[in-house]
Amino acid sequence: MEVTNDYVYQLDREYVFHSWSVQSQIDPLVIAGAQGCKLWDYQGKEYLDFSSQLVNVNIGYAHPKVIEAVQKQAQELSMIAPATANLARGEAAKRIIAHAPDTFKKVFFTNAGADANENAIRMARIFTGKSKILSGYRSYHGNTGSAIVATGDPRRIPNEYAHGHVHFFQPYLYRSEFYAEDETQECERALAHLRRVIELEGPDAIAAVLLESIPGTAGILVPPQGYLKGVRQLCDEFNLVMILDEVMAGFGRTGSWFAFEQFGAVPDLVTFAKGVNSGYVPTGGVMLSESISEFFNDHFFPGGLTYSGHPLAMAAIIATLDAMDEEKIVENAASIGANVLSSGLAALGEKHAMIGDVRGSGVFWALELVSHPETKSPLALEKVAAIKMDLVKHGLLPFVAGNRIHIVPPCVISKEQAMQGLNILDDVLGKHTI
Template identity: 70%
Template sequence: MNQVLSCELAVTNGDVYDLDRAYVFHSWSVQSALKPLVIAGGEGCRLWDYDGKEYLDFSSQLVNTNIGHQHPKVIAAIVEQANQLATIAPATANLARGEAAKRIVNLAPEGFNKVFFTNAGADANENAIRMARLVTGRDKILSGYRSYHGNTGAAIVATGDARRVPNEYARGHVHFFNPYLYRSEFAATTEAEESERALTHLRRIIECEGPTSIAAILMESIPGTAGVLVQPAGYMQGVRALCDEFGILLILDEVMAGFGRTGRWFAFEHFGIQPDLITFAKGVNSGYVPAGGVILSDQVADFFQDRYFPGGLTYSGHPLAMAAIVATLDAMAEEQVVENAEMIGNEVLGPGLAALAAKYPLIGEVRGLGVFWAVELVSDAAKRTPLAAEVMGKIKTALIAAGLLPFVVDNRIHVVPPCTVTVDEAKAGLAIIDQVLAQFA
């Protein structure tokens, strides 16, 4: 065996870093430019390295550790399931899988009674697209330019951001501009104008593409990676109405925004609408074991009662992931984690970030709900010029050096701590952001 792969793994940051750079190929990266942060352990909202340096996690990693790191009930459930049955094929009936599905259905709106499990959010969206095409007999999928839906065949083409461009291999995808008042595509000056004009634009896209050719509109309930774009009043209701008018299914991607992140179990609950398919992953078990899925409305599920569904995954409903789902959702309910996320947003993060925006012209806009916020940084407030990537890189480095793990995208700091974050931890994170922005103001 190669010496570096022996059981005598080193316990220093340097050794772990060298091991990674020798053997690990990283995603979304120029490999030679990588300098990955070394993490040894964690608990709650905090992580630490092998040298003992501690970090406050304001990223939830990739916005998925909603219940925080190493929650004892979730870890215990995974261990117990591993001791009982570590893996089983998806065609079997398994207690953990059934219990996980039951809990998810109990949180979903009335009229949703089946769950198809996947391994992540990308393949959840893949299968929701497949279902919509089969049910409607149509091919096209409409999705927003400001969106991210995953990095598999159809999911990455449904994605609107630039990562789509070198990956455009799937068929039948059309994009539209979703609302973003701060950088309006519609010359809107108010939320009402942005909503109305965005809906007019979407109607024209539907009409020009041919309503009878469109299977589904796929949307993040609140686009996350694109900038935590909280939908303006009336927009989601308008999208639902367009879908009803033209016989189009509405797929809501709750992969990032779901399971407590916005202070609700599902982000679409803020808008008083009901989709036809719901995709999820990340927060359903905080990513402790990879899991995702599609929650099917009865209309969609009934279509397959006597028809073959041509889809499946070897690890669909993996028992370790299912046990983690059961323990996560139970613990979140018992410990009022969703309510905590709402309170932190309303009482700490919302007011705190607004105060920073008033203090620093560098901040163009702050927006969000619960523990799902974006701070948009600009070099010219009047022109809303995005802060340069080089400066954003320096800000990210400074935040990490100060003990905060940020989620930085383009010219934005996404403030997305675990839903379990305490008032004191939220205030500490805001203080670090304040301290760092002062260096660049």
């Protein structure tokens, strides 16, 4: 049987239930295959990926070393329970720790980013004997029990079943909650705000502060240089665990192995997923600092997952991290960000009045679209949707959230491909004036 776009589309609409959607209103794009930074459908139409799907395909599609490693592992040991020891899991953990600060000693593997955050929250509560978790309003931490309630964006509201969660505002100068005039003021006032939240919620009741190092889905909100360092100081002062969510920002996305490395603050727990093996086989995890790791040497940890450290996922991690080292993929992400995207997106911002703000690092950028540059009124969502459709029509896959276009291609993208994407953005935005 010849497979066609129409057949795959009808198959999907008849049998597949989609996330975050009203089922009758969705119109999924059909994809047949992918290689590097490009995808295509069954008719041969190609797309340049500026989304990395859900900001996770850091190493690009069908990387031969990762594919080979997964195939080899499937032949040797395709599945094993997490209570056993196996070579792939140990080597994967060893490589992750090798790229982390010296304070980290062990890795707890999960199935994805959401349950990584669930287990980091669990660890912090047990370690401190306290229950409250503070997290930002502009955040996304996953769609499971505690993770979705720790999430700040409105998707948490119909899912608020977990207890002990408190939210606060992080720095975001373009739409400052603190009436700040510059990054220094924004940082100082955001930290003062967090201090008051800690004091009023009670330090003796708070287990941890959970933050995305750079909030991703919320808008790629790069914090001022002193902010994460200030949060670290507050956690030390009030005896709180600092958890940094690197699920989206980690493993090369920002031009460094971990985004927090760029801000001079080292957390106690780090959650990860996505880029650690580009999602070739689902996985995630928590990196534990030495103090928390040693605590559990003598205290029971009440958590586990059937597929924790799944051998196929571990093989994909090993091959991904080795390839990223050998092929200097993290360095490529940094170079593309500094030499192509930074200046190219800034130029688009100068040219197109609907671009209110440009921000990012590495291959982790956002264009915030507005209807009035002076008032900063967000561009209407139906207009953003029309821009997205036009970009796809022109062969560019964007990541769109709210009134923002996120520029998040795979870390392996070439200068020529990055320029191609910028040119498509330029052409399409020029057709959608405000």
